[in-house]
Amino acid sequence: MDGCPRGAEFVRVDPPTVVAAGLPRSEEHPCGVPGQPSVCGGELQCTLVGRLVVVEGLDGAGKNTLTGKLTETLRERGATIARIAFPRYGTGVHADLVADALHGRLGDLSESVYGMALLFALDRRDAIGEIQDALATHDVLLLDRYVASNAAYCAARLGEPADGPFVSWLYELEVARFGLPAPDLHVLLRVPPEVAGQRARQRERADAARSRDAYESNAELQARCARVYDELAEARWLAPWHVVDGAIEPDVSTLAAEVLGQRAGY
Numbered sequence: 001m002d003g004c005p006r007g008a009e010f011v012r013v014d015p016p017t018v019v020a021a022g023l024p025r026s027e028e029h030p031c032g033v034p035g036q037p038s039v040c041g042g043e044l045q046c047t048l049v050g051r052l053v054v055v056e057g058l059d060g061a062g063k064n065t066l067t068g069k070l071t072e073t074l075r076e077r078g079a080t081i082a083r084i085a086f087p088r089y090g091t092g093v094h095a096d097l098v099a100d101a102l103h104g105r106l107g108d109l110s111e112s113v114y115g116m117a118l119l120f121a122l123d124r125r126d127a128i129g130e131i132q133d134a135l136a137t138h139d140v141l142l143l144d145r146y147v148a149s150n151a152a153y154c155a156a157r158l159g160e161p162a163d164g165p166f167v168s169w170l171y172e173l174e175v176a177r178f179g180l181p182a183p184d185l186h187v188l189l190r191v192p193p194e195v196a197g198q199r200a201r202q203r204e205r206a207d208a209a210r211s212r213d214a215y216e217s218n219a220e221l222q223a224r225c226a227r228v229y230d231e232l233a234e235a236r237w238l239a240p241w242h243v244v245d246g247a248i249e250p251d252v253s254t255l256a257a258e259v260l261g262q263r264a265g266y
């Protein structure tokens with residue numbers, strides 16, 4: 001038997017334990033107790049895993065602020081939450097190279113769209129173990145930016161749409177070749193580019209350490225990027241997309257229900 005009776009996908013590991021990706025923590029799961037390794041079909045084992053939820057949006061949209069509020073609300077409902085923000089500045093060597101490039105410290109590297117995409121992707125590849133551990137031990141792993149950021153920003157830089165050659169190349173690189181797991185849900189915090197730009201400028205004034213980088217100061221790029229995000233959401237690229245109007249105070253309670261997949265028990 002190669003799979004769970006519910007059709008979950010398994011990865012065979014040595015010793016012969018099997019990890020099910022994207023399974024809900026449900027009392028109904030036929031293989032045993034939620035969150036516990038359990039025998040599947042008498043031969044294979046599966047481990048129930050958390051939901052991978054990604055918050056996406058323009059620079060200054062309010063992703064970090066929303067992720068913080070969402071974490072608080074989800075915890076109040078009894079869910080265990082892990083968080084990772086990409087790029088992993090200060091933690092990952094590729095992320096720190098990204099920061100250097102975006103602040104003009106790596107010569108002409110930042111001019112290469114594919115070169116930059118690769119650095120961002122390598123930062124995520126370095127984090128695969130951290131992602132898997134977090135999914136195995138938490139109900140929800142909340143990511144502030146993920147593969148879709150690379151899709152939106154790089155396609156926008158190239159002037160390509162979401163169904164263009166760059167996004168296909170990126171899927172092959174990050175998902176097919178690097179093996180990054182697809183999310184269960186994207187949350188697109190949709191804010192008009194002018195509003196996001198204003199928030200980023202305000203933040204820069206309040207905190208000198210948050211000086212805007214090459215992408216953040218490029219209003220035209222942000223406007224094109226907003227369009228690609230809309231196209232990705234419309235196409236349900238990689239996973240479902242839930243669009244939140246970030247120009248007004250987001251309804252975190254409704255969003256928390258969406259993130260938990262309306263599951264009973266929370």
Ligand SMILES: Nc1ncnc2c1ncn2[C@@H]1O[C@H](COP(=O)(O)OP(=O)(O)OP(=O)(O)O)[C@@H](O)[C@H]1O
Pocket residue numbers: 057058059060061062063064065066199200202203246247248249250
């Ligand atoms: N709903 C909101 N209304 C007004 N201001 C907001 C709102 N949400 C966040 N802000 C403010 O906007 C600025 C940017 O927010 P935040 O850092 O959360 O954005 P971000 O999307 O994570 O940005 P980046 O991608 O550039 O890191 C902050 O100063 C924050 O306090």
Ligand SMILES: Cc1cn([C@H]2C[C@H](O)[C@@H](COP(=O)(O)O)O2)c(=O)[nH]c1=O
Pocket residue numbers: 059086087120121145146147149150151153154215216
């Ligand atoms: C993760 C990621 C990010 N970007 C872009 C988005 C931002 O403009 C910058 C840096 O991110 P931050 O949230 O402002 O720190 O890089 C990208 O192009 N590709 C990615 O994978």
